[in-house]
Amino acid sequence: MEGHIFEYHKEEDTVDIEAFQGEKRRLIQPTSLKDPKLERLKEALVDWINRTLKMEHIVVQSLEEDLYDGLVLHHLLSQLAGVHLPVEEMALTRTAQLHKLEVILEELDKRLGLQDSCQIKWNIKLIHNKDLLATIHLLVAMVRCFQPDLDLPPNVKVDVVAVEVSSGGIKSHVQIEVLTEDSNTGSDFLSNSERExxxxxxxxxxxxxxxxxxxxxxxxxxxxxxxxxxxxxxxxxxxxxxxxxxxxxxxxxxxxxxxxxxxxxxxxxxxxxxxxxxxxxxxxxxxxxxxxxxxxxxxxxxxxxxxxxxxxxxxxxxxx
CATH class of the missing domain: 1.10.418.10 (Calponin-like domain)
Structure with a gap:
């Protein structure tokens, strides 16, 4: 995986290194993508979304493909927190989708009590780019906040490759990312007094x-x-x-x-x-x-x- 990443960025570097200056990316290792625990977590989140939005006839099949434009997140926020934001129902252009995500994520971060950007593991660009890691972090945080009694698979961890492009070349390292903690240790993202x-x-x-x-x-x-x-x-x-x-x-x-x-x-x-x-x-x-x-x-x-x-x-x- 690391070799493929290096090759990809080196090819881009020969075209226009400045276009990627300062870019940081975090990608789940292919071996972790096949982890049964991660698969169960993804299935649990998809099932939760579909049950929550059943009355609105919205069906999600893929976390990567179905949440990037803001429509599902908009309806989740409406159902879970009773928030109705002044955004268009169907955002068809990239500009409209990014604006919609900006409004939704700003409200969500406030509801989740995460005004401090260093605590937030997602952003508009990541969600719109169908970043699985960021999307799962966001959904897990929403579950913990709005429905803390929902049982998610515990102790889900993935190997993540962190890549940074600079004028000096490409730096990367592999780290373990916790998506949900052991069920005995309590909440995995937010401290929830709701559990008691x-x-x-x-x-x-x-x-x-x-x-x-x-x-x-x-x-x-x-x-x-x-x-x-x-x-x-x-x-x-x-x-x-x-x-x-x-x-x-x-x-x-x-x-x-x-x-x-x-x-x-x-x-x-x-x-x-x-x-x-x-x-x-x-x-x-x-x-x-x-x-x-x-x-x-x-x-x-x-x-x-x-x-x-x-x-x-x-x-x-x-x-x-």
Missing amino acids: DPIEQLLKLEAHKVNTVKKAILHFVNQNMSSMGLQVADMDKQFADGVILLLLIGQLEGFFIPLYDFNLTPVNQSEMLHNVTLALDVLNDIGLQMSSVNPQDIVSQDVTATLKVLYALFNKYKEK
């Missing part, structure tokens, strides 16, 4: 203990909604359209969310999803990170997702 989410732990307890906590949260909700003449009787269902959730956040924070920003009487799933997405965005803005909660889950009356949001509010405002 109190609500997920709670729901593993006896039913009467779960009901006790739910009653306490319900009392907290109704106490704060009473001034508006509203009362919640069914926590699992009444938050699905996002209306009461938005009103509750406004009450707790002491601000009014303009009625034109959301649907006060939503009549379909799209309007409900808009409301819930707006509510989660507001929570993120006030410092309650709900990155592990998918807006669609709340609309679908998922008990765990709804409780996570309400518990976060309860935990912050119960003493006020």
Whole structure:
């Protein structure tokens, strides 16, 4: 592999060495590409993407070929974080694709808590150039952030050839790159407190203990909604359209969310999803990170997702 790389760059050097000055490339060794662990990781990521985007009729077959233009990443971000970015649905030209990726990756890096560029193992150019290493790093980071309970194959490592072109020639070295760590050592990219989410732990307890906590949260909700003449009787269902959730956040924070920003009487799933997405965005803005909660889950009356949001509010405002 190293020999082929050297030959390739030397041929280019005879044409125009300046065109490659300062270029650094990191390529997975062919032997690692055949590693069964890497194959299982790729299959797991493809399966995760396809399950997440099933309702949107998007099917991914290859991580290298299907993510470079930003369409899949755009829909993943929308589904997982409820983020709707002002980018065109189908970017057909290279310029349009690069712009779309720039907007998407900027938002993703912010959601992943990676403003420090030295922590980021992907960029616009790498993703658009179908770089498998960068694409996998990005997807693993997204899984760890948005769905930390998803089991990815542990202890996946690859041999990577790092090549740098300079005026003095070509330098290269081989290093081991960790894609996922041993399952006993915790998260492989981000530290996820979500792995010990109190609500997920709670729901593993006896039913009467779960009901006790739910009653306490319900009392907290109704106490704060009473001034508006509203009362919640069914926590699992009444938050699905996002209306009461938005009103509750406004009450707790002491601000009014303009009625034109959301649907006060939503009549379909799209309007409900808009409301819930707006509510989660507001929570993120006030410092309650709900990155592990998918807006669609709340609309679908998922008990765990709804409780996570309400518990976060309860935990912050119960003493006020």
